[in-house]
Amino acid sequence: xxxxxxxxxxxxxxxxRLLDYYGHQDWWPGETPFEVMVGAILTQNTAWTxxxxxxxxxxxxxxLSADQIMAIxxxxxxxxxxxxxxxxxxxxxxxxxxxxxxFQGGYEQLAKWPTDALRKSLLSVNGIGPETADDILxxxxxxxxxxxxxxxxxxFLRLGLIEPDLGYEELRRIFESELEKNTxxxxxxxxxxxxxxxxxxxxxxVCETCILNDHCPGKE
DNA sequence: ACCCAGGGTCATA
DNA sequence: TATGACCATGGG
Numbered sequence: 529x530x531x532x533x534x535x536x537x538x539x540x541x542x543x544x545r546l547l548d549y550y551g552h553q554d555w556w557p558g559e560t561p562f563e564v565m566v567g568a569i570l571t572q573n574t575a576w577t578x579x580x581x582x583x584x585x586x587x588x589x590x591x592l593s594a595d596q597i598m599a600i601x602x603x604x605x606x607x608x609x610x611x612x613x614x615x616x617x618x619x620x621x622x623x624x625x626x627x628x629x630x631f632q633g634g635y636e637q638l639a640k641w642p643t644d645a646l647r648k649s650l651l652s653v654n655g656i657g658p659e660t661a662d663d664i665l666x667x668x669x670x671x672x673x674x675x676x677x678x679x680x681x682x683x684f685l686r687l688g689l690i691e692p693d694l695g696y697e698e699l700r701r702i703f704e705s706e707l708e709k710n711t712x713x714x715x716x717x718x719x720x721x722x723x724x725x726x727x728x729x730x731x732x733x734v735c736e737t738c739i740l741n742d743h744c745p746g747k748e
Numbered sequence: 749a750c751c752c753a754g755g756g757t758c759a760t761a
Numbered sequence: 762t763a764t765g766a767c768c769a770t771g772g773g
Contacts, residue, residue, distance in 0.1 A: 573768090574769090574770075574771095575770085575771070575772075577771075577772075578770060578771060578772090581770095581771090610769090610770075611770060611771075612769090612770075613768080613769045613770040613771080614767095614768045614769055614770080615768090615769070615770080616768075616769090617767090617768050617769090618768090
């Protein structure tokens with residue numbers, strides 16, 4: 529390994545290895561900010577492929593807007609997002625979110641908010657927890673917030689870089705203090721972690737930590 | 749048939 | 762504050 533890489537802390541080193549291996553991810557998938565926000569709610573504990581179908585249904589029904597989601601019944605909405613799982617819960621969550629979103633004046637108004645206030649307000653919506661809020665803050669409002677998900681936790685635990693029993697906010701604080709506060713960096717990093725988790729033992733002939741850790745047990 | 753997926757809420761102790 | 766039950770589809 530080059531001398532340059534050796535100077536980086538582990539959190540930077542893993543980032544560069546992932547980026548070298550998988551390349552630029554161009555996240556979040558979605559054509560509009562609103563679509564990204566809907567996707568963030570629909571993908572809660574759910575495979576993305578199931579979310580894509582739900583979003584396509586909403587598009588085909590001309591319902592992928594806050595106004596339309598508020599206009600149709602919760603049953604109708606649940607039917608459209610059926611493939612995303614938890615459809616009754618998520619239909620209510622989408623309505624809760626759209627109600628909040630419209631009341632706050634939509635994207636242009638929300639974009640003016642300071643990050644702390646915006647995060648608190650997002651978390652006040654029933655159905656939006658820390659990870660969903662941070663997806664929206666990072667990928668829609670382009671704030672330097674590091675998203676912690678189950679993959680991040682698992683990977684860095686296996687790499688021996690974090691303790692097992694840290695809470696969401698504690699982990700976020702660690703990542704945000706180990707890395708410079710940079711929206712593009714956090715955007716790419718989270719996307720790389722998710723991509724890595726999906727492909728490490730399926731399409732790639734390596735175990736999860738092989739390409740990231742010089743002492744990976746899977747390397748024999 | 750089983751396991752997991754880009755979580756979050758609510759009831760209970 | 763800390764667990765556990767619950768939500769539910771679709772692919773491996």
